[in-house]
Amino acid sequence: MKQRLFLQIDNAPLIIFRIFLGFLLACETFGAILTGWVKSNLADPTYTFSHIGMEWLQPLPGYGMYFYFAAMGILGLLVMVGYKYRWSIGLYTLLWAGVYFMQKTSYNNHYYLLLLVCLMMFFLPANRYASIDAKQNPSIKKLTMPAWCSWVMILQVTIVYFYATLAKFYPGWLSGTFVYNLLNNSVSNPTLNDIMTQKWFYLFITYAGMAFDLLVVPLMLFKRTRTIAFVASLIFHIFNSITLQIGIFPFFALSFAVFFYPPDTIRKLFFKKKPFAEDAGKPTNENKSILLFFFVPYLILQLLLPLRHYLIKGDVLLTEEGHRLSWRMMLRSRGGYTTFKIIDKKTGEKLHFDTHRAFTHKQISSMETKPDMIWQTAQYIHKYFEKQGTDVAVYANTSVNINGGPYVTLIDPTVDLAAAKWDYFFHCDWILLPKIK
Known part of the structure; x- marks a missing residue:
């Protein structure tokens, strides 16, 4: 197995995957603008639910996120044609990581996979053939890869x-x-x-x-x-x-097929003028x-x-x-609702906070059944009143179901979430553990 890993093979699968990937990156980002995804998730909200620990990562104001996504679309095209490949894929990866971590209202596994694959592609020699880089600098041109x-x-x-x-x-x-x-x-x-x-x-x-x-x-x-x-x-x-x-995920998943077929098959199918790699089958430590x-x-x-x-x-x-x-x-559906009880710690008075004015309908729908977003909302409410000089306790009343089943209480209603801590690695005790029937 070790010997097989370091044998040279025709690099056609990696080259065509780079072309597919760059095209799909451009489709994903330009499409996000055209379909209104950028508007509804990043431009319209006054606050985004970033990944916990990434609260500093917030969308650019005004039309900033449209330019941000347009830049990513251009970088995707540059990846496709293989121009300044390392810079293009590296910068796209950083910008996409920013999008991924700054919002989770529209969390999707294929966004995560896209981030991982871009990171992997940064370290792979995907611009050695059929690229502007190889045309401008023939010394990097190569027909094989490990x-x-x-x-x-x-x-x-x-x-x-x-x-x-x-x-x-x-x-x-x-x-x-x-x-x-x-x-x-x-x-x-x-x-x-x-x-x-x-x-x-x-x-x-x-x-x-x-x-x-x-x-x-x-x-x-x-x-x-x-x-x-x-x-x-x-x-x-x-x-x-x-x-x-x-979106692009079905086509993105299909593009991995090129790595399963013999490299010569991919070469003959997509690069008919590509010469036969004479070094194929020879060992390399590249x-x-x-x-x-x-x-x-x-x-x-x-x-x-x-x-x-x-x-x-x-x-x-x-x-x-x-x-x-x-x-x-694509594993389960969640339904339910969450309301917040806000108490002035000094006077004991019950206060009101309108989540519908602070968050979009989509954000509220996502937040109401997810413990981390409920906790973040409690933190937001606490900071809102703190700016007004009022120290409050925030309690959540939740009712959640899985796949349309019976409703259960998800969050301990006696715990002040404004003072509770989020544990990234272990169970948060204020999340209750009812049985799902």
Whole structure:
């Protein structure tokens, strides 16, 4: 295995992936402007729910975020054509990390995956061919790369699918309840809705989804089943794109297929004029230190992060502690509401705070069922009154359900959340641990 990792292979898969990625980066960021995503998530809100510890990271004022996203779109195009590649992908990664960490109202796993892949691509020699860089500086032009450049991508996508499968082994998924609710709420066409909400159909989608996540990578690794697996991927992701409307993610996921096919196949398919790489099959130590000192620790971390919720008390489906960065995607729906009781500590008087004036409807809908955002809202309320010279205690009354099930109380209503601490690594005692039926 060690010898295989350091054999030279045709770099066509990495080159075409760079082109696909750059195009998708531009689509994601320009699309965010055109669809109103930037407006509703970053321009309109007076406050954004950043990741805890990143409160200093707030959107630029005025039209700033539109220019921010336009700059990212241009950088995506530069990545696609391979111009100043390291600078382009590096700067895009930093700017996208800013977007990812400054808001979580529209948290999405593919935003996280996009961040990780951009980071990985920064360390990979993806501009050695079919790039402006290679044209301007022929000394960097090369037809091959170490085989591990493909394998790190394969391992990353394997981690995603493996943990996505593991997370589905809970009653709400296995019974088809979540998929039924998802299809019922996503499909507006009455005829299609009638078909998709029939038991045979949503149970088929439920178990087909699990089977796909579990088997797609192993089947893609073997020549005899590779094309069948790719066709299944095509159907699966196009179905998701049409029914769930999740942006670039289906096409982003499909682009990883280039690393599973033989490099010569990819070369002949996408780069017909690319010469045969005579060094293919020969060993190389090129970029060995990058593999050992960046990718090995990085992949170990990726293997461990999704397991952290097992070390935290309570059911992650309800508490959300350990939910993010764990590939627990399209897994459950949350419903419920939260109200806040605000008490002047000095007088005991009950005060009022209008969350609908402070936050957007979308922010409130997301906040009402998520403990970390409820805690952040309590902190915001406390600071609001503190600026007026009033020290307040903030209590939350919550009622939350999972997949339309029974409502339960999520937050201890006797705890002053303004004085409570958030624990990033272990359970927060003010989050209650009711059983999900």
